[in-house]
Each structure stands twice: as C-alpha cells, then as structure tokens.
Amino acid sequence: MKKILLATTVLALSAGYASAEIALSGSARMGVISFDNDMYFSSRVRIQFDATGTTDGGLSFGASMRADQNGGNADSNGNGVPGDNNGDSTVFISGSFGKLTMGDVAGGASDNLVGQISGVGFTGLGDWNEIGFLGGSATAARYDYTTGNLSVSLGIGQPTVDDDVAPDPESQSAQSIAVKYATDQYNVALGYSKNEDASQIDLKAGATFGAITGTARIAMPDDGVAPDEDMEWGVSLDYAVNPALKITAFYTDHTNSDTVATGLGASYDLGGGASVVGGVVNVDDGVDATEDLRFDAGVTMSF
Amino acid sequence: MKKILLATTVLALSAGYASAEIALSGSARMGVISFDNDMYFSSRVRIQFDATGTTDGGLSFGASMRADQNGGNADSNGNGVPGDNNGDSTVFISGSFGKLTMGDVAGGASDNLVGQISGVGFTGLGDWNEIGFLGGSATAARYDYTTGNLSVSLGIGQPTVDDDVAPDPESQSAQSIAVKYATDQYNVALGYSKNEDASQIDLKAGATFGAITGTARIAMPDDGVAPDEDMEWGVSLDYAVNPALKITAFYTDHTNSDTVATGLGASYDLGGGASVVGGVVNVDDGVDATEDLRFDAGVTMSF
Amino acid sequence: MKKILLATTVLALSAGYASAEIALSGSARMGVISFDNDMYFSSRVRIQFDATGTTDGGLSFGASMRADQNGGNADSNGNGVPGDNNGDSTVFISGSFGKLTMGDVAGGASDNLVGQISGVGFTGLGDWNEIGFLGGSATAARYDYTTGNLSVSLGIGQPTVDDDVAPDPESQSAQSIAVKYATDQYNVALGYSKNEDASQIDLKAGATFGAITGTARIAMPDDGVAPDEDMEWGVSLDYAVNPALKITAFYTDHTNSDTVATGLGASYDLGGGASVVGGVVNVDDGVDATEDLRFDAGVTMSF
Numbered sequence: 001m002k003k004i005l006l007a008t009t010v011l012a013l014s015a016g017y018a019s020a021e022i023a024l025s026g027s028a029r030m031g032v033i034s035f036d037n038d039m040y041f042s043s044r045v046r047i048q049f050d051a052t053g054t055t056d057g058g059l060s061f062g063a064s065m066r067a068d069q070n071g072g073n074a075d076s077n078g079n080g081v082p083g084d085n086n087g088d089s090t091v092f093i094s095g096s097f098g099k100l101t102m103g104d105v106a107g108g109a110s111d112n113l114v115g116q117i118s119g120v121g122f123t124g125l126g127d128w129n130e131i132g133f134l135g136g137s138a139t140a141a142r143y144d145y146t147t148g149n150l151s152v153s154l155g156i157g158q159p160t161v162d163d164d165v166a167p168d169p170e171s172q173s174a175q176s177i178a179v180k181y182a183t184d185q186y187n188v189a190l191g192y193s194k195n196e197d198a199s200q201i202d203l204k205a206g207a208t209f210g211a212i213t214g215t216a217r218i219a220m221p222d223d224g225v226a227p228d229e230d231m232e233w234g235v236s237l238d239y240a241v242n243p244a245l246k247i248t249a250f251y252t253d254h255t256n257s258d259t260v261a262t263g264l265g266a267s268y269d270l271g272g273g274a275s276v277v278g279g280v281v282n283v284d285d286g287v288d289a290t291e292d293l294r295f296d297a298g299v300t301m302s303f
Numbered sequence: 304m305k306k307i308l309l310a311t312t313v314l315a316l317s318a319g320y321a322s323a324e325i326a327l328s329g330s331a332r333m334g335v336i337s338f339d340n341d342m343y344f345s346s347r348v349r350i351q352f353d354a355t356g357t358t359d360g361g362l363s364f365g366a367s368m369r370a371d372q373n374g375g376n377a378d379s380n381g382n383g384v385p386g387d388n389n390g391d392s393t394v395f396i397s398g399s400f401g402k403l404t405m406g407d408v409a410g411g412a413s414d415n416l417v418g419q420i421s422g423v424g425f426t427g428l429g430d431w432n433e434i435g436f437l438g439g440s441a442t443a444a445r446y447d448y449t450t451g452n453l454s455v456s457l458g459i460g461q462p463t464v465d466d467d468v469a470p471d472p473e474s475q476s477a478q479s480i481a482v483k484y485a486t487d488q489y490n491v492a493l494g495y496s497k498n499e500d501a502s503q504i505d506l507k508a509g510a511t512f513g514a515i516t517g518t519a520r521i522a523m524p525d526d527g528v529a530p531d532e533d534m535e536w537g538v539s540l541d542y543a544v545n546p547a548l549k550i551t552a553f554y555t556d557h558t559n560s561d562t563v564a565t566g567l568g569a570s571y572d573l574g575g576g577a578s579v580v581g582g583v584v585n586v587d588d589g590v591d592a593t594e595d596l597r598f599d600a601g602v603t604m605s606f
Numbered sequence: 607m608k609k610i611l612l613a614t615t616v617l618a619l620s621a622g623y624a625s626a627e628i629a630l631s632g633s634a635r636m637g638v639i640s641f642d643n644d645m646y647f648s649s650r651v652r653i654q655f656d657a658t659g660t661t662d663g664g665l666s667f668g669a670s671m672r673a674d675q676n677g678g679n680a681d682s683n684g685n686g687v688p689g690d691n692n693g694d695s696t697v698f699i700s701g702s703f704g705k706l707t708m709g710d711v712a713g714g715a716s717d718n719l720v721g722q723i724s725g726v727g728f729t730g731l732g733d734w735n736e737i738g739f740l741g742g743s744a745t746a747a748r749y750d751y752t753t754g755n756l757s758v759s760l761g762i763g764q765p766t767v768d769d770d771v772a773p774d775p776e777s778q779s780a781q782s783i784a785v786k787y788a789t790d791q792y793n794v795a796l797g798y799s800k801n802e803d804a805s806q807i808d809l810k811a812g813a814t815f816g817a818i819t820g821t822a823r824i825a826m827p828d829d830g831v832a833p834d835e836d837m838e839w840g841v842s843l844d845y846a847v848n849p850a851l852k853i854t855a856f857y858t859d860h861t862n863s864d865t866v867a868t869g870l871g872a873s874y875d876l877g878g879g880a881s882v883v884g885g886v887v888n889v890d891d892g893v894d895a896t897e898d899l900r901f902d903a904g905v906t907m908s909f
Contacts, residue, residue: 392650
C-alpha cells in the first residue's frame with residue numbers, strides 16, 4: 001500500500017490561510033481482558049482531527065472530532081432543531097474573554113473542572129473509578145475562564161428533541177458551575193449541577209508529595225425524588241516508582257447502587273508513545289460475588 | 304494531547320507518486336437557534352478529504368468524501384448491485400474532453416449549473432431559500448464541459464436496488480441537461496430534468512450591480528400525475544456593505560405546498576476563515592401562524 | 607473550497623515524538639457494471655489512516671483504520687466485553703520476535719498467508735474468485751513471523767458477546783495456523799483452521815514463468831455436520847502483456863454450493879495511481895442460466 005503524505009509546501013503558498021490548519025492525532029490499544037471468567041482479546045483505534053484558526057482580530061477558533069464521530073456532521077433532527085447526535089465533537093472560540101465551547105460538553109462545568117480520580121487497566125475495566133455527573137447528551141455550551149491558578153467554568157445544556165413532548169422543554173436544560181484552584185502541588189475543585197428537580201454537588205481534591213499523588217472525590221446527588229440519597233465517594237493513589245513506571249490504586253463507594261469498586265494497576269512507558277498497561281478491578285455489588293473480578297493487560301499507543 | 308502532524312518529506316522521496324495527494328479541509332459552526340419558540344444551541348463539525356492525482360498522459364483524477372460519509376465505502380448492496388449509500392462521496396476523471404463525475408451527483412445537471420438562490424443564517428434555518436431538483440440518491444454520473452463563459456452539464460441516474468421490483472428498473476433513471484452562461488457581471492442557467500413520468504424545468508439568473516447581486520430562480524415541476532402543478536420561484540438580494548459585511552434577503556414561493564418563506568440575514572468576515580453569521584426566516588404555510596418564525600446567530604469556520 | 611494542508615514543520619519541532627506519525631492514503635473507483643441484465647453506475651471512495659511509532663527499545667507499533675470504519679472506536683459491548691464491531695481496524699506491535707496484530711484479523715492465519723487467487727473487474731464482480739476461510743467477525747489476534755523465505759502465522763479468535771449464551775463460549779473461538787514458502791519465482795502456502803466442530807484445510811501454490819503467473823487454490827472444508835463435503839478449488843492466470851497491460855483469467859469450483867465461476871479481465875496502468883480495469887464473470891449455479899453473466903469497466907485510483 002502506498003502511503004501518500006500531505007504536502008506542506010502548499011500551506012506555505014496559501015498565505016491567506018496560514019493561520020488555519022487541521023492536525024491529525026490518534027490512539028490505539030490492544031490486549032487481553034478477563035471478565036465473567038472469560039478471557040477476551042480487545043483492540044481499538046481512534047483517529048482525531050483538531051482544526052484551528054485565528055481571526056484577523058486575534059481570536060482563536062477551532063473544532064475537534066474523531067473519524068468515528070459521524071454525529072459531528074448531524075447537529076439537528078431535521079428543520080434545524082438540534083438533537084443529541086453531535087458525537088464527541090466540539091467547536092470553540094476563545095480570546096481574552098475566555099473560551100466558549102459548544103457540542104458534546106453536556107457534562108458541563110463539573111465534568112470539565114472536577115473530573116475523575118485515577119483509573120486502572122488499558123481498557124479502563126468498566127471505568128468503575130468514575131462517578132457520573134449530571135448532564136445530557138444533546139448539544140450544549142460551556143464557558144471557561146482561567147486567571148493564574150484559578151479556573152471558572154459555566155455549562156448550560158438544552159432539551160433534546162425526544163424530550164420535546166414535555167410541557168416545558170426548557171426546564172430540562174442542565175446548568176452547572178464549577179471552580180478550580182490548582183498549583184503544582186495540590187488542586188481543589190468544586191462544582192454544582194442542576195437539571196430540573198435533580199441537582200448534584202461535586203468536589204475533588206488532589207495533592208502531590210514527591211512521587212505520590214493522592215486524589216479524593218465526593219459527589220452529593222439529589223434526584224429530587226428519592227428521600228435518602230447518599231454521598232458517593234472515591235480515592236486514588238498514583239505512585240511514580242520511576243520516570244517510566246507508575247502504580248495506581250483506587251477505591252470508590254457507589255453508595256446509591258450499593259456497589260463498591262477497588263482497583264490496582266500499573267503502567268510502564270516504553271517511549272515513543274507506547275505504554276504497557278494492566279490492572280485488576282473488583283466490583284462488589286453485594287449480590288453476585290462470583291462475577292466481580294476483572295483484569296486486563298495490554299499496550300496503549302498514542303500517535 | 305499530542306498532535307502529530309504528517310511528514311511532507313516522505314512525499315518528496317516517493318517521486319513516483321509525486322502527483323497524488325490527499326488534502327484535508329474542514330468546516331465548523333456554533334451558535335444559537337430559535338425555533339418553535341424554543342432556543343437551542345447548535346454546533347457541527349465536518350472534515351473533508353480531497354484526493355487528487357494525474358496520469359502519465361495528463362488526465363486529472365480524484366475523489367472526495369467527508370469523515371462522516373461512511374457510505375463512501377459501500378457502493379453496492381451485495382453482489383455488485385449499486386445502491387444509494389454513497390453518502391456525498393464523488394469520484395472524477397477529467398481532461399480536455401471535460402470532466403466525468405460519479406457518486407452522489409444524483410441532483411444532476413440542474414443541481415450543478417442552476418443551483419439555488421442565497422440563504423441566510425449560520426445553519427441555513429431549514430434551507431427554505433432552496434427549491435428542490437428532480438433526482439435520486441443512488442450513485443449517478445455527470446459530465447461537465449466548460450468553454451469560455453459557457454458551461455454544459457449532463458446527468459444520468461440509475462434505479463436503486465429497492466426500486467428493482469418494478470417491471471422496468473431502467474425507466475426510473477433520472478436524466479438531466481443544463482447550460483449556463485456566466486460573466487463577471489451576470490449569469491443565466493437553464494436546466495431540464497426527467498425521471499420516468501416526472502419532469503422539471505429549472506431557470507436561474509443573477510446579476511451584479513456594484514455592491515448588489517440579485518438572483519432569481521424559477522422551477523416548473525410536472526410530476527406527470529397532478530394536473531395543476533404550478534411554477535415555484537424565489538428571489539434573493541446580496542448587498543456587500545463593505546469587504547467584510549454582507550446582507551442577504553430572500554423570498555421563495557413554494558406554490559405546490561402553499562408555503563411562502565422570507566429571510567433576512569447578515570454575515571461579517573472575521574478573517575482567518577471565521578465569520579459571524581445570523582438570520583431570520585419566516586415560513587408561512589397558511590396553517591399555523593405561531594410556529595413560523597425562526598432565527599439564528601453564530602460563528603462559521605472554515606479550515 | 608479552501609484546502610488547508612498539514613504543516614510538517616511542527617513535526618520537526620516535536621522531536622520527542624519524531625518516530626510517531628499518521629499517514630493518509632486512499633483509493634477510489636468509478637465505472638459501469640452490468641448485472642442481471644441491468645447496467646449500473648458504481649463508485650466508491652476509501653480513506654485509510656496508518657499510524658506508526660517506535661518505542662525507545664526499538665519495537666515498532668501502529669494501528670490502521672479507514673474513515674468509514676467507525677467500529678474501530680467501539681471494541682466492546684459495554685463493561686469491557688469485546689464484541690464484533692472493530693470494523694476492519696487493526697493494532698500491532700512488532701520486533702525481532704515477530705508481529706502481533708489484534709482487531710479485524712478473524713480470518714486468521716490462513717486468510718493472511720494462503721490468500722486468494724486473482725480476480726477480475728474494477729469492482730471484483732462479486733469476488734467469485736474467492737473461497738471463504740473459517741473465522742469470525744469478533745476482535746481476534748494473529749501472530750506472524752518471517753525468516754528468509756519462510757513465513758509462519760498463528761490466529762486465534764474469540765466468542766462474540768451474542769454467542770455468550772452458549773454453555774461454553776470459549777469453545778467457539780476459531781484457531782488457525784499457516785505456513786508459506788515464497789521465492790521470486792514460486793510460492794506455496796498451507797493453512798489449517800478450526801472453529802468448534804468445523805475445520806478447513808487451505809492450500810495455495812503459485813509460480814511465475816516470465817510474463818505469466820499461475821496460481822491454484824484448494825479448500826477442504828468440514829463443517830462437522832454434513833457427511834459429504836467436497837474440496838473446493840480454483841485456478842488463475844495473470845499475463846503481463848507489457849509493463850502497463852495485464853490480462854487475468856480464473857476458474858473456481860464452489861463444489862458445495864454447486865456453483866462454478868469463470869472470469870476474464872484486463873487492467874491497464876495509466877500511471878500516477880490510476881488504471882483502467884474491466885472484467886467479465888460468469889456464475890453458473892446450475893439453476894438460473896439467464897442471470898449469470900456480469901461484467902464491468904471502470905477506473906481505479908490509489909492516492
């Protein structure tokens with residue numbers, strides 16, 4: 001197979017658009033997973049497009065999508081009504097005023113600034129280290145502003161077309177606000193999200209002591225219906241044994257589903273974008289003890 | 304995220320294929336739409352591939368598809384019978400004889416040379432400025448030839464596999480012919496399309512007077528069944544206030560669906576490929592007056 | 607449309623990742639097919655991504671997918687259980703130990719080393735020159751090793767999630783082994799595949815005498831149920847009339863479906879990646895003689 005690469009000289013000649021470009025990047029992974037007492041092969045490839053440009057007035061703008069994000073082409077369900085098929089694609093414009101992003105940012109401000117604790121395994125092993133944020137899948141908007149160590153984020157969602165049968169679609173629009181303060185040694189972030197009667201407070205704090213980074217996350221969900229929802233929480237530890245080897249452990253208590261997950265994993269950097277990654281996760285839902293342990297081992301690649 | 308860009312040096316080394324390349328381009332948009340008394344966020348990303356080459360004998364050839372046009376990979380419904388899943392992908396070969404294009408060109412000659420009047424809004428607001436052409440969605444072929452100010456286009460479609468149950472599938476093949484004469488100051492195009500018993504005559508004329516460009520389009524459809532189909536028509540005006548700002552207005556009478564649309568919009572070029580674009584469209588179907596007005600405002604980007 | 611090409615200079619500056627890159631290539635075709643006494647237009651576009659890198663220790667790694675292979679992003683059906691939606695994407699790591707590939711390699715070792723005899727037509731005309739291999743569509747793994755003229759390949763599949771209801775999912779995992787010996791003048795390959803009770807022996811041999819290359823393939827399938835499965839076989843001849851023109855003929859006997867296919871075709875290299883290709887194939891299933899002849903003619907392009 002011939003591999004015909006792109007010509008850069010053409011870029012140099014088209015001076016009028018010298019500020020606009022599309023960058024290609026990618027990631028891949030391959031390995032084995034054990035799950036439900038079965039062993040599987042697992043592989044995945046992702047190709048990412050990042051397009052960027054600058055206006056004459058100095059504003060930056062751009063857009064991102066993946067080769068598999070077809071929804072990036074379909075922002076509406078006919079007649080201009082936006083739906084939830086924007087895949088993971090995003091569009092942004094930024095300047096001294098901050099950055100405004102639209103697209104698949106429905107997790108909003110909390111998702112952006114609070115984030116998750118560390119996970120393990122080359123596949124994530126079900127991402128049981130994560131605790132969900134309040135949000136939707138429809139096209140949404142987020143505003144981010146950073147000054148010094150402080151970052152602020154505001155998110156606002158919108159009704160999907162499917163929800164349009166409700167008496168007041170607008171009331172289904174999720175809103176969120178989050179702030180984060182980060183130095184080299186520690187960071188703390190607080191977020192608040194609201195979606196109709198439901199709301200959620202998210203808190204995460206992390207600190208680095210030499211080779212060890214500890215992170216703790218708390219989520220206080222309130223679906224506006226159940227009277228007794230509890231706090232969900234998790235902690236993770238990352239230990240950089242040496243510049244190449246990192247060991248990670250986590251514990252999460254998904255209180256409201258009576259599920260506790262523990263994970264242990266390691267990652268070894270092979271250089272050039274490749275790492276050997278493996279992990280073990282135990283998911284204990286208090287019901288079926290025999291199907292809870294899963295582990296994987298494989299290679300991750302970034303291009 | 305690392306952004307690994309493509310190496311051009313490899314192209315220079317592979318002299319045998321120096322004439323072949325794949326160019327990446329893209330477009331994106333973000334903003335707000337008001338529709339049915341609801342306000343929505345809307346965003347979209349598109350990435351386009353344009354592959355081109357030259358034969359030893361000097362013929363040009365190439366192909367285009369978008370990252371979301373998966374159908375470009377599937378031209379047939381099993382066993383070689385071509386279907387309608389070619390997305391918007393096209394393949395062409397051109398030389399002094401003209402240009403032959405296959406793929407998603409089912410709108411044919413009229414779509415290519417007659418085209419539409421100007422629309423408004425960063426999303427098109429339902430594209431009510433457009434009047435449809437006769438054609439299909441299956442893979443089709445189009446031949447284009449231009450000499451001086453005169454362009455000629457011939458299109459021929461084909462039955463889809465779904466239509467194959469009809470007694471004579473070939474009779475469902477759309478055909479079209481169109482001519483266009485264009486100078487810097489004015490242009491006029493005439494097209495005729497036929498698909499079984501249905502036919503349509505399309506006419507468009509445009510003229511530029513200084514900063515103002517006026518365009519008028521007429522479509523005379525005949526579905527071969529209804530006895531009293533009427534002419535559908537539309538006019539648009541583009542006014543270039545200055546090199547960056549353009550104002551557009553249109554009026555279309557979709558006679559056969561008793562719908563009249565009027566639109567007003569503006570576009571401001573920010574440079575570098577970005578523009579601020581907004582518009583208002585009123586769609587009056589003579590039935591429900593309360594849901595007719597829609598407007599949008601946003602940023603369009605090209606990369 | 608602006609075509610903004612990628613900047614290579616950025617690659618030179620990011621020395622840390624100088625070994626990682628993503629190459630774009632593509633193919634397209636357009637032409638006419640006659641099938642079931644109907645004539646059709648046919649076109650197709652494919653864009654391919656090949657990402658590669660090198661670890662500090664000198665291992666090569668990489669991944670491939672096409673723009674239409676969305677499944678490359680979805681290796682699992684929830685919770686980490688791998689499914690069959692990896693499209694044609696593959697991920698590999700290689701070194702002096704050989705090459706390990708995961709992803710859409712479910713045809714396994716025989717598919718890789720034995721392969722098919724030559725076919726005709728710019729579309730393949732239904733690929734009647736091919737005889738199927740034993741395998742699945744789920745993510746699988748393949749190991750390849752080559753030393754001098756000798757190549758060895760080992761393949762192992764896995765149960766799909768849909769098959770998980772069976773008592774012992776692992777027993778549905780296909781396995782295969784193949785060896786190939788190839789010189790400039792001749793090559794011979796032997797493969798054995800097993801999938802539960804079914805098995806298949808595949809053999810192919812080819813030899814080149816000046817401008818003529820002859821290839822023969824034999825498949826001995828055994829589905830473990832039918833008592834009297836027969837050998838299926840095919841032969842092809844390629845004749846290089848001159849450096850640009852190649853003529854190909856094939857004959858295949860799909861014994862177990864009582865179908866015999868014969869094909870004749872030609873390919874003329876236009877240079878620059880384009881060829882004119884056409885072929886005729888007769889498929890005789892012993893039932894309906896009137897629908898058996900098909901032919902095509904078109905242009906193939908590689909970028």
